[in-house]
Amino acid sequence: MNADTPSISELGTSALLFEAPGDMTLRAQQRIWALAKEVARWTEVREAVPGMNNLLVSLARPPIHCADLEARLHAAWDAVEALALKGRLVELPVVYGGEHGPHLADVVAHTGLSVDEIVERHSAPVYTVYALGSHPGYCYLGGMDPRIATPRRKVPVLSIPGGAVSIGGSQTGVSASDGPSGWNTIGSTTMHFFDPTQDPPALLQPGDSIRFRVEKVIR
Amino acid sequence: MIEILSASALATVQDLGRIGALQWGVGTSGAMDPLALAAGNLLLGNDEGAAAIEVPVFPFDVRFTGDCAFALTGADCAARLDGTPLLPWWTHRARAGQTLQLGLPQPGHWRASRAYLCVAGGIDVPEVLGSRSTQLRGAFGGHEGRALRQGDRLGTVALGHEQVATGFGLVPPALALPLQVDGVAAMRVLPAAEYALFTDTSQQVFWREEWKITAQSDRYGYRLAGTPLEPKAAIEMRSHGIVPGVIQVPSGGQPIVQMRDAQPSGGYPKIGTVIEADLWRLGQAPIGSRIRFIETSWEEAVAALEQSRRWLAEARRLVNLQRG
Numbered sequence: 001m002n003a004d005t006p007s008i009s010e011l012g013t014s015a016l017l018f019e020a021p022g023d024m025t026l027r028a029q030q031r032i033w034a035l036a037k038e039v040a041r042w043t044e045v046r047e048a049v050p051g052m053n054n055l056l057v058s059l060a061r062p063p064i065h066c067a068d069l070e071a072r073l074h075a076a077w078d079a080v081e082a083l084a085l086k087g088r089l090v091e092l093p094v095v096y097g098g099e100h101g102p103h104l105a106d107v108v109a110h111t112g113l114s115v116d117e118i119v120e121r122h123s124a125p126v127y128t129v130y131a132l133g134s135h136p137g138y139c140y141l142g143g144m145d146p147r148i149a150t151p152r153r154k155v156p157v158l159s160i161p162g163g164a165v166s167i168g169g170s171q172t173g174v175s176a177s178d179g180p181s182g183w184n185t186i187g188s189t190t191m192h193f194f195d196p197t198q199d200p201p202a203l204l205q206p207g208d209s210i211r212f213r214v215e216k217v218i219r
Numbered sequence: 220m221i222e223i224l225s226a227s228a229l230a231t232v233q234d235l236g237r238i239g240a241l242q243w244g245v246g247t248s249g250a251m252d253p254l255a256l257a258a259g260n261l262l263l264g265n266d267e268g269a270a271a272i273e274v275p276v277f278p279f280d281v282r283f284t285g286d287c288a289f290a291l292t293g294a295d296c297a298a299r300l301d302g303t304p305l306l307p308w309w310t311h312r313a314r315a316g317q318t319l320q321l322g323l324p325q326p327g328h329w330r331a332s333r334a335y336l337c338v339a340g341g342i343d344v345p346e347v348l349g350s351r352s353t354q355l356r357g358a359f360g361g362h363e364g365r366a367l368r369q370g371d372r373l374g375t376v377a378l379g380h381e382q383v384a385t386g387f388g389l390v391p392p393a394l395a396l397p398l399q400v401d402g403v404a405a406m407r408v409l410p411a412a413e414y415a416l417f418t419d420t421s422q423q424v425f426w427r428e429e430w431k432i433t434a435q436s437d438r439y440g441y442r443l444a445g446t447p448l449e450p451k452a453a454i455e456m457r458s459h460g461i462v463p464g465v466i467q468v469p470s471g472g473q474p475i476v477q478m479r480d481a482q483p484s485g486g487y488p489k490i491g492t493v494i495e496a497d498l499w500r501l502g503q504a505p506i507g508s509r510i511r512f513i514e515t516s517w518e519e520a521v522a523a524l525e526q527s528r529r530w531l532a533e534a535r536r537l538v539n540l541q542r543g
Contacts (some may be wrong), residue, residue, distance in 0.1 A: 007412065009409065009412035009432040010409055010492070010517060011460075011461060011462045011464075011465055011489075012409050012415065012462065012464050012465075012492035012493065012494045012495055012520060013409070013494060013495060013517060013520045013524065014463075014464070014492075014495050015460065015462050017412060017459055017460065018459075019412075019459070023250075024457060035272055046238065046239065047239055047241050047242060049241045049242055049460045051457065051459035051460050051484060052321060052457040052458045052459065053457055053459050054457060054459045054460075055460075056241070056459065056460025056461070056462075056484075058241060058460075058462065062517075062520075062521050062524070063521075064518065064521055065517070065518065066517050095271045103536070131484075132242060132243055132244040132263055132459060132500060133241075133244050133460065133482070133483055133484030134244055134458070134482050134483070134484050135244055135246075135356045135357065135482055136243060136244050136245045136356065136357035136359075137243065137244055137357075138379070139337070140458055140484075152468075168486075169455075176244070177358070179356055179359060194243070194357065196347050196348055196354075196357065196360075197414050200243060201240075201243050201245075201348065202243040202244065203488040
């Protein structure tokens with residue numbers, strides 16, 4: 001995971017997974033965005049999809065051997081400069097705690113911080129959208145204060161509602177639609193993140209930013 | 220036109236999947252048995268990727284509200300048209316008002332679990348983000364973004380020509396391309412990034428033992444039961460893109476194979492990936508049945524995909540001979 005050199009692995013013959021070395025940083029993510037832009041032009045590539053400091057390279061038609069493709073990926077990574085995407089800043093009003101933040105108490109228990117301290121630390125940063133994934137319109141965000149990191153739940157919740165603001169390990173995010181989740185839900189927002197009739201259908205893209213504005217804290 | 224007569228169906232409209240929308244967090248969806256869907260379409264002279272109805276729960280009844288040529292592929296479920304038995308993997312003709320009944324999948328050495336009802340022209344639902352497949356999580360695509368319900372009426376895409384020839388069929392790929400180990404249905408698996416992080420014992424268990432497909436298995440994923448797989452040490456993952464076929468191992472040690480409706484990213488350790496060429500076999504493996512995994516290489520996996528393509532090409536050639 002945090003090896004000194006990038007790793008490339010195979011997801012069947014449908015895709016390759018490129019993982020950047022080192023700690024998770026915005027700078028490494030900016031190189032991932034640059035790599036995605038470069039690789040998306042290759043003829044055998046169907047889509048190049050950034051993850052959290054990694055890149056899924058989905059293949060239109062797998063080559064007979066993949067060593068050459070892997071070598072080109074390594075060379076492209078060495079060559080790319082960080083791509084500082086300057087997106088929009090979207091502000092999301094959040095109601096923390098209460099009925100729509102049922103796991104805030106678990107974050108309190110895990111971190112030893114008070115509700116106010118958690119809310120303050122969660123709403124302070126401007127979070128960069130690193131990647132989209134999980135479900136239509138969902139954003140993976142970078143920049144959460146590590147002091148409020150809380151492990152994923154042992155038993156996933158069968159369905160959390162769209163708009164749920166949650167913490168999973170050292171990451172935070174907002175669900176775009178109802179669905180199962182192993183993350184800790186600490187609040188909710190009413191923003192709509194996805195509309196398949198729009199172009200693009202997702203509200204946010206990698207490089208955009210989110211700020212959580214504290215609308216209310218229910219203790 | 221087709222009217223759905225069955226209540227509580229989990230049937231959905233599917234094509235070969237939504238390609239190119241991963242960048243927005245949209246998974247591929249699409250037929251759990253793409254070979255059956257493509258073959259059904261070939262039999263009718265449709266594009267291979269025309270939309271059809273995927274039926275996973277039986278009995279399932281529909282009424283034709285107009286004259287229609289159709290093909291049944293996938294599971295052999297003792298279909299009847301107004302009571303008259305129909306051959307599986309075959310093209311038929313229905314008149315307006317006739318009822319098609321799909322019964323229980325028939326036991327036997329190629330017992331399968333999903334049937335495909337393909338119609339001449341294909342099911343006419345709007346393309347959303349390049350596909351007619353149902354995106355259940357996003358509630359779009361297919362018929363109103365959901366599974367079919369009693370009383371739903373589906374149109375068919377108008378044909379550019381008058382008549383579609385019927386009365387012929389194909390040998391199912393389960394018979395033409397069988398794959399078993401010790402009499403158990405098998406799928407080839409390419410080891411994935413975290414394979415080497417599992418204990419030597421768990422690696423051996425993964426290949427040597429049988430895996431039971433539990434009742435908690437659906438279009439999102441197949442949850443398997445067997446000897447728990449253990450990593451040498453706890454594995455911390457970053458969220459990353461995944462594809463259908465990826466076998467994740469959560470901390471309980473029971474693997475989950477991602478299927479067509481799986482989310483396009485994940486964070487659990489991956490022991491391997493069921494290769495694209497064998498995903499249809501898993502898509503047809505019944506709940507409660509047992510499967511085995513066979514270790515394969517990139518080169519063998521590419522060759523297997525080519526073998527599926529050749530099977531479809533040969534099917535197209537045979538159908539064209541019949542259609543004259």
